[in-house]
Structures are given as structure tokens and as C-alpha cells.
Amino acid sequence: MLELQIDKELQAWIDPLSTEEYALLEASILQDGCRDPLVVWGGYLLDGHNRYEICQKHGLSFSTFEKVGLVTKVDVKIWMIQNQMGKRNTTDFARTALALKLKPLLELRARERQAHGQTAPGRTLSLNSDEALIRTDDSIAKLAGVGRDTVRKVEKIIGKATPEVIAQVRAGEISINAAAKTVTPPRAVAAPAAEQTPAPSSSNEITVVPDAAPENFGPSPEEIAAAVRAEAEQLEYIRNLLASDDDPLALALADLKQKGLEISALRSQNAGHQNTINDQIRMIKSLRSRLAKLEGTV
Structure with missing residues (x-):
């Protein structure tokens, strides 16, 4: 029986079969023989390690196929992975x-x-x-x-x-x-601050607790306005460039930059809407807090 060489480094690149898969393969070979040839490269086994082991175990014959076109072990490993991906x-x-x-x-x-x-002309890639x-x-x-x-x-x-x-x-x-x-x-969620219960009052006077300092929910309205103004100026510059330059490449680049600026402006507007929503949420919380205190004094 033909003895094949096994490179442990190359064998490690093959995912092992499960116990059930190995048993099914062994039963198939015992019934029908080793139908597919084992792939070798310079005498080393590349594909068919399990079939080779089963054939050795039961004294069964097998055929081989010499894989050509592979020069280095890097080529061999890449081929082995691609070969496995096309199988089970x-x-x-x-x-x-x-x-x-x-x-x-x-x-x-x-x-x-x-x-x-072999990178693109005039540039390197780190x-x-x-x-x-x-x-x-x-x-x-x-x-x-x-x-x-x-x-x-x-x-x-x-x-x-x-x-x-x-x-x-x-x-x-x-x-x-x-x-x-x-x-x-998971995202860290800040624990809610413990609310302080006001001391009981002997009178019916209502004590209004001032609202907590607002949280930082993104850019301020002033920052958003400044960003929108800057983007509007750049958009105007791009429009003028589009109106005066007939170079197709410049037109394409200008159009691309314009679309990017428009997206940025929409994001700024969205941030402004989010600030408005957050302000409304804080107002609702404050009103609920005051309402709860009023109900507690009735």
C-alpha cells in the first residue's frame, strides 16, 4: 500500500470531522471503497487525511492525484482552505x-x-x-x-x-x-439619582424643588447654527464651481462633495431636533415631579 507523507503544519489547516461525520465516512468507505482520489503535493497529503487514515486502518486501496501549480506552502495553505470551503x-x-x-x-x-x-503607481500601502x-x-x-x-x-x-x-x-x-x-x-446605564424626600411641613405651603441642571445632549444650538452657516458657505462655493468649471472630473468631484455637505447639514438638523426633543422630555419630567408633590400635599 502506498505510504504518503503527512505534514503536521498542513494537517492543522484542516478542520477535524465530528465523531458522527467520521463514523459516516468510515461506513461509506467500507461499503463502497475510497472512490475519490487523495490529493498530494510532492508526496505530501493535502486533501483526504481522514480517508487515508480509514484506508490504512482497514487495509483498503486508494488512488492519488498530484496537485500542480503550487509553489510555496502559502500557496498550498490557500488552496487547502479554498478546497474545504467548496465541500462540507x-x-x-x-x-x-x-x-x-x-x-x-x-x-x-x-x-x-x-x-x-506591485502597488498602484506613485503610492505605497502600509x-x-x-x-x-x-x-x-x-x-x-x-x-x-x-x-x-x-x-x-x-x-x-x-x-x-x-x-x-x-x-x-x-x-x-x-x-x-x-x-x-x-x-x-452592554452599554453602561447610569443609575437614577435618588430623589430626596422633602421634610414634612406643618403648613400647606408648597415647596417647589428647582430642576436639575440639564444634561449634555450633544451640540449646543449655537454650535449647530455655526456649522450650518459654514456648510451653507461651502455649498455656495460648490455651486459657483459647478457653474463655471467644464472639466468632467472636477464636476464629478464637486458634485460628490456637495452631496457630502448636504448629508452633514441634515445630520446637524437632526441633532437640533434631538436637542428639542430632549428639552421637551426634561420639561415633562419636571412637570410630573411637581404634580407628584402637589398630589402629596392634598
């Missing part, structure tokens, strides 16, 4: 978890490309930059067939969730969003 792992979490194994390899390749000047991280996440998301936000959630789950939660999301018993929430610290 069907959930978004399982595919993304596999793809995330490629993250250090993708970063290594990016460093190699940069070292050989692997510590936000752009580099986004590009790596985009590559992983495309490989797994999910969004970049899903990649980051799965990465957080793998790094911080409990083994029980990881097992549940891997089995599809809970969603990725639900699993991610188990490792997201």
Missing part, C-alpha cells in the same frame, strides 16, 4: 471562519507585493493602515460570500466567544448576530 462547510459562519485562516497569508502576500513594487485592513477584509468577505461586517463579527466570535457559543453558531443553532452580541459589552 455550508453555513456563513463555517465559510467565514475558514476564510479568516487566510488573513495572515493575505497580509503576507500584500507585504510581498509591496516589497516588489499593512498597518485602515485601507490595508479593509482590503484584506474585502478579500476574505468575497472568498466566503458574505459582507465585510459579517467577517468582523465572525472574527470577534472566534476570538472572544465561549466554546459553547462557537459550537452553537457553527452548528447553525444561533445566528452570527446573536453570537456576536454575547461578546459585545
Whole structure:
């Protein structure tokens, strides 16, 4: 029987089968034989470690297929992950978890490309930059067939969730969003201040407690007004630029900047509306407090 070499480093890149999956595979091979060839690279086994083990255990024959076109171990590892993703792992979490194994390899390749000047002409890309991280996440998301936000959630789950939660999301018993929430610290909620009960009065005089100092609920009206004025001036400048410049690129950039300023202005208006709502909430609380005191004196 053909003896294959097993590289422990490469074998570690293959997710192990569950006890049930291994038993089903063994039963299938005992009944029908090892139908699919084992993939090798220079004598080393790349795909089919479980089938090889079962065939060795029961003295069964098998065939091999030599994988060509792989030069380095980085190439081999990337191929192994892509090969696994096309097989039994069907959930978004399982595919993304596999793809995330490629993250250090993708970063290594990016460093190699940069070292050989394979970035865009006239610029370099630092692997510590936000752009580099986004590009790596985009590559992983495309490989797994999910969004970049899903990649980051799965990465957080793998790094911080409990083994029980990881097992549940891997089995599809809970969603990725639900699993991610188990490792997201809840927002701190300030404890309500204890209200002081006024001392009993022998008369029917009503004591009005002054309202507490208002909380800081975002920008002040003056700050909002100043921001709106500045944005209005920039909008006017952009409109003049659009009216006088015929360069298509300049027009496109100006239009893009105008839309950004309009969005910023809407956000400022929204902040102003929120301040008004907060003022009304504080007024209602104050009126309720006074009403409760009035009812207590009746």
C-alpha cells in the first residue's frame, strides 16, 4: 500500500470531522471503497487525511492525484482552505471562519507585493493602515460570500466567544448576530439619582424643588447654527464651481462633495431636533415631579 507523507503544519489547516461525520465516512468507505482520489503535493497529503487514515486502518486501496501549480506552502495553505470551503462547510459562519485562516497569508502576500513594487503607481500601502485592513477584509468577505461586517463579527466570535457559543453558531443553532452580541459589552446605564424626600411641613405651603441642571445632549444650538452657516458657505462655493468649471472630473468631484455637505447639514438638523426633543422630555419630567408633590400635599 502506498505510504504518503503527512505534514503536521498542513494537517492543522484542516478542520477535524465530528465523531458522527467520521463514523459516516468510515461506513461509506467500507461499503463502497475510497472512490475519490487523495490529493498530494510532492508526496505530501493535502486533501483526504481522514480517508487515508480509514484506508490504512482497514487495509483498503486508494488512488492519488498530484496537485500542480503550487509553489510555496502559502500557496498550498490557500488552496487547502479554498478546497474545504467548496465541500462540507455550508453555513456563513463555517465559510467565514475558514476564510479568516487566510488573513495572515493575505497580509503576507500584500507585504510581498509591496516589497516588489506591485502597488498602484506613485503610492505605497502600509499593512498597518485602515485601507490595508479593509482590503484584506474585502478579500476574505468575497472568498466566503458574505459582507465585510459579517467577517468582523465572525472574527470577534472566534476570538472572544465561549466554546459553547462557537459550537452553537457553527452548528447553525444561533445566528452570527446573536453570537456576536454575547461578546459585545452592554452599554453602561447610569443609575437614577435618588430623589430626596422633602421634610414634612406643618403648613400647606408648597415647596417647589428647582430642576436639575440639564444634561449634555450633544451640540449646543449655537454650535449647530455655526456649522450650518459654514456648510451653507461651502455649498455656495460648490455651486459657483459647478457653474463655471467644464472639466468632467472636477464636476464629478464637486458634485460628490456637495452631496457630502448636504448629508452633514441634515445630520446637524437632526441633532437640533434631538436637542428639542430632549428639552421637551426634561420639561415633562419636571412637570410630573411637581404634580407628584402637589398630589402629596392634598
